[in-house]
Structures are given as structure tokens and as C-alpha cells.
């Protein structure tokens with residue numbers, strides 16, 4: 001417990017009288033830290049801290065990398081936290097003990113009472129805040145605005161994949177269109193370079209041709225597992241997989257998450273998720289996934305990106321128990337006691353002439369936010385009448401000259417949420433075309449026009465700069481073990497659905513999210529009869545971990561008996 005006498009030793013409290021210090025001491029939390037412990041992490045709710053003993057180091061996440069600032073060490077007598085409290089923001093930096101520390105922590109109300117009741121304290125705090133804001137000014141002037149520079153052309157598919165990957169990982173980048181911005185191309189770039197080029201941290205070019213994986217490696221993101229064996233391998237880094245990683249690692253399991261692209265899944269492409277609990281103003285999919293990735297990392301989950309799981313096989317583990325061998329593209333293999341499949345769904349293909357030839361060249365599946373610069377002032381078409389099409393229409397309407405939503409059925413009422421229909425109705429540049437189908441898409445090296453037919457009438461051709469296809473999605477599960485039970489559309493059966501079928505060989509009833517292969521669980525959109533929402537994916541991913549625990553407990557009990 002902190003005493004009034006201890007507070008008297010700190011210069012900021014010298015000006016208070018005895019009873020004031022006594023009142024304050026009674027309300028302070030006595031925080032003790034060992035070297036390496038965090039006092040506060042960037043993004044957490046701010047408090048006001050006064051350091052009584054020891055030293056703390058300051059660090060900050062800059063463009064996805066944590067940077068230490070040795071010059072701003074905090075020591076006994078210093079205080080910290082007034083700036084985020086007064087600006088109404090979460091903590092702007094992280095503080096970590098470098099020696100054993102003792103810190104008095106005051107919550108927001110106690111801090112505000114201190115400002116109100118003591119003019120001298122208030123003046124000292126305001127002066128410190130001023131000095132810190134001056135530092136922010138210097139910091140802003142010297143910090144680069146991006147880590148990656150991409151030089152490519154609008155219709156370059158690799159370039160688009162890299163941009164989407166960076167955007168989904170929230171890594172700021174600058175994009176130069178080599179066709180229109182010759183003057184901004186760095187002079188050090190070889191003149192004869194063909195295709196897109198990527199430079200990282202203004203320091204080096206990524207080996208040609210740049211791929212998403214090479215860029216990820218250049219940025220220091222993990223693309224290979226570090227261990228040979230895990231308690232659980234999670235396949236897929238959408239909401240369901242990320243939730244499994246967070247809960248698994250937080251509950252002490254050794255977790256590997258493998259994601260073929262960037263974490264976030266379908267949700268990562270959503271410009272605004274408005275129905276996720278706790279975010280009354282909505283949250284963009286990439287922000288939600290970035291938070292989840294950080295959370296999973298803080299709990300110690302290992303995440304490898306840009307790696308596709310291509311094969312999963314049942315194996316016997318060295319301890320005599322059963323498990324799985326998980327093989328990634330490129331041949332890396334790990335073993336695991338359990339697997340959680342959270343691979344979601346893939347966009348359904350549009351059946352119209354010319355589509356496959358122009359994919360990535362004006363015709364796109366999904367509606368990544370990274371496309372916004374390419375549609376400014378253009379005429380954009382969206383195929384689909386569901387919520388994802390509605391969100392895309394709303395998002396692109398702020399950039400494009402016109403957005404036309406092509407719907408095969410009578411309109412949006414049957415397939416889109418009412419809140420989106422209302423928002424779309426308020427946008428002058430969005431048109432809905434019911435009973436319409438895309439017959440063909442046309443263009444030499446990129447999309448120039450589309451041909452549509454309404455009510456089965458003679459098709460008409462219209463100029464189109466971009467066509468976003470959002471007509472639903474299917475499960476891609478052909479690559480999984482043959483004996484894994486699926487429904488007629490390829491979705492994976494779990495729980496009651498498998499215990500009623502002959503494929504279940506276990507002596508017990510399968511867990512709710514367990515497939516017919518014991519210890520092989522499934523969560524999220526890829527599961528038969530799942531509710532295709534972010535919140536249900538998150539719920540299932542976390543529930544799957546509870547079942548993993550129960551499964552592991554049964555296995556170790558069985559091993560003891562033998």
C-alpha cells in the first residue's frame with residue numbers, strides 16, 4: 001500500500017498538504033513490476049502513473065514494427081499518462097520495466113480531481129504535456145509515412161495481390177502507377193525492369209518478380225513454422241481461426257495458425273461491419289482482424305502467413321497417441337494433436353463470357369478496400385444482391401462516379417439487411433438493376449464494357465471500368481482427407497451430424513464442433529449449417545478450443561490407463 005509519506009518524496013505531490021496527500025495515497029494502486037513486465041501497452045485504456053522506484057523504457061508501434069526509444073526513459077519521480085487521458089485516447093505508447101519498479105496508478109477520475117483541486121499540480125502536468133506534444137511534432141516530421149513503395153500498373157495482378165495483402169495487414173504503403181506517374185519513380189530503379197517492383201523501408205528491392213510471400217518475408221512477417229509439433233494447428237485466419245488462436249494461446253495451448261494470404265478472411269475485406277457486438281459505430285474488417293492478430297501474438301500464438309495447407313493426414317505421434325500431419329505448400333510439415341479447420345468459403349464464380357480472361361484486370365471477386373483509388377470518378381458495376389454487395393456499393397459510391405448493382409432477382413429486399421437498403425436509397429449515384437444478368441465482359445488487356453440482359457431481353461453493351469462480383473460463396477474442401485464427412489455442397493459435418501452417420505468410429509459422442517475424425521474440429525463458414533456471420537465465426541472458434549481441451553484430457557486419461 002502506498003503511504004502519504006512516500007508520495008511526499010515525489011516532486012509533483014510536494015505542493016499538496018498532508019490531508020490531500022493522505023486522500024490520494026488511499027486511492028492509489030500499488031503496482032510492482034519485475035524487469036520485462038509491461039506497465040501499459042499502446043492501445044490500452046490510459047491511467048495516470050507516478051513512478052516511485054525503478055526505471056521503465058518506452059516503445060511504440062511504428063508502421064507495424066515496435067520501436068524502442070531509449071532516450072525517453074522514465075525513472076523515480078516521473079509521471080506518465082496525462083496526455084492520452086486529456087486527449088481522450090487510449091495509451092499512445094507502451095512502457096516496460098527495465099529494473100524492479102514500484103508505480104502509483106491513479107484512474108481517470110482521481111487524475112481529474114487532482115487537476116481540479118491543485119493549481120500547482122495542474123500547471124506541472126500541463127507543462128509536461130506541452131513538452132510531450134512538442135516531441136510528437138518532431139516525431140511526425142521524422143517518421144516515414146509508409147514502409148513499402150510499390151511501382152506497378154493498375155492492371156497488374158501481382159501488384160494488386162501485394163497491395164491487398166499489405167492493406168489487410170494494415171501495413172502502410174505507397175503505390176506508384178508507372179503508366180501515369182513516371183516523374184515519381186525512384187531514379188535508382190533499373191530502367192529495364194518489367195512488371196511490378198517493391199521497395200521495403202526505403203532500403204532494398206524485393207527480389208524480382210516480387211510475390212506476396214517475398215514481400216511478407218522482407219517485412220519480417222513469419223512465413224514458416226518454428227516448431228515441429230503443436231497442440232493445435234488452426235487452418236485459416238478469418239474470424240473463426242483468429243478466435244481459436246486467441247483462446248487457444250491464452251489458455252496455454254501451443255498453437256500454430258496457418259493462413260494462405262493475410263489474416264482477416266472475408267471479414268478483412270468488409271469495409272464496415274455494423275452488427276458486431278461492442279462496436280456501435282461499426283468497425284472495418286481489417287481493423288478488427290489487426291486487433292485480433294495483435295491479441296493472438298500477445299498470448300503467444302504462432303501465425304504463419306502466405307502459406308496454404310494442402311494436405312492433412314492422420315498419423316501416430318511419438319508418444320503413442322493419435323494426431324495429424326499438416327502439410328503446407330512448399331513442403332513444410334508439422335504434427336499436431338488436434339486440428340481446427342476454419343477455412344471459410346471462396347467466392348462463387350460468375351458464369352459469363354470473357355470473365356476468366358479479365359480477372360484482376362477490371363473484373364474482381366470480392367471488393368477489397370484497396371480498390372478505392374482505382375475507381376475514382378469511374379463507372380463501377382457490382383453483381384450480387386446480398387449484404388457484401390450492399391457494403392461494396394456503399395463503400396465505392398464515395399469514390400466512383402456511378403455504381404450500378406446488378407441483381408438477378410426482384411431486388412434487394414429478400415437478400416440484403418434493411419439498414420443497408422436504407423443507406424443505399426440515400427445515395428444518388430447508386431442504381432439497382434433488378435432481373436438483370438451479366439452475359440459477357442469485354443476488353444483487350446483490361447475491362448472496357450459489359451453486356452447485360454434485363455428480363456431476358458436483347459443484351460445491351462455499356463461502358464464499365466470495374467466489375468465486382470459478390471454472388472455468394474462455396475466451400476472448397478476437395479483437398480481435405482477423403483474420409484472427412486461433408487454435405488452434398490462440400491461443407492464439413494460436425495457433432496450430431498456425424499454421430500448419426502456410419503463414418504463416426506469413436507466410442508463416445510462427438511463434441512459439438514468435432515468432425516467424424518476424432519480431434520479434428522471445424523469452425524466458422526466452412527462448417528455445415530453454420531450461421532455465416534463474424535460473431536458466430538468468433539463464437540465457434542473459441543468454443544472449438546474448449547472442445548480441444550476436453551479432447552486432450554480424454555486422450556491423456558486413456559494413455560494413463562494403457
Ligand SMILES: Cc1cc2nc3c(=O)[nH]c(=O)nc-3n(C[C@H](O)[C@H](O)[C@H](O)COP(=O)(O)OP(=O)(O)OC[C@H]3O[C@@H](n4cnc5c(N)ncnc54)[C@H](O)[C@@H]3O)c2cc1C
Nearest residue numbers: 236238239240260265266267309344388524525532533534
Ligand atoms: C464483403 C463482406 C462483408 C461482410 N460483412 C459482414 C458483416 O457486416 N457482418 C457479419 O457478421 N458478417 C459479414 N460478412 C460475413 C463474414 O465475414 C463471414 O461470415 C466470416 O468472415 C466467416 O469467418 P471464417 O473465419 O469462418 O471464414 P473466412 O472469413 O472466410 O476466413 C477463412 C480464412 O481461411 C483461409 N484459408 C482458406 N483455405 C486455406 C488453406 N487451405 N490454408 C490456409 N488458409 C486457408 C482464407 O484465406 C481465409 O483467410 C461479410 C463477408 C463479406 C465477404
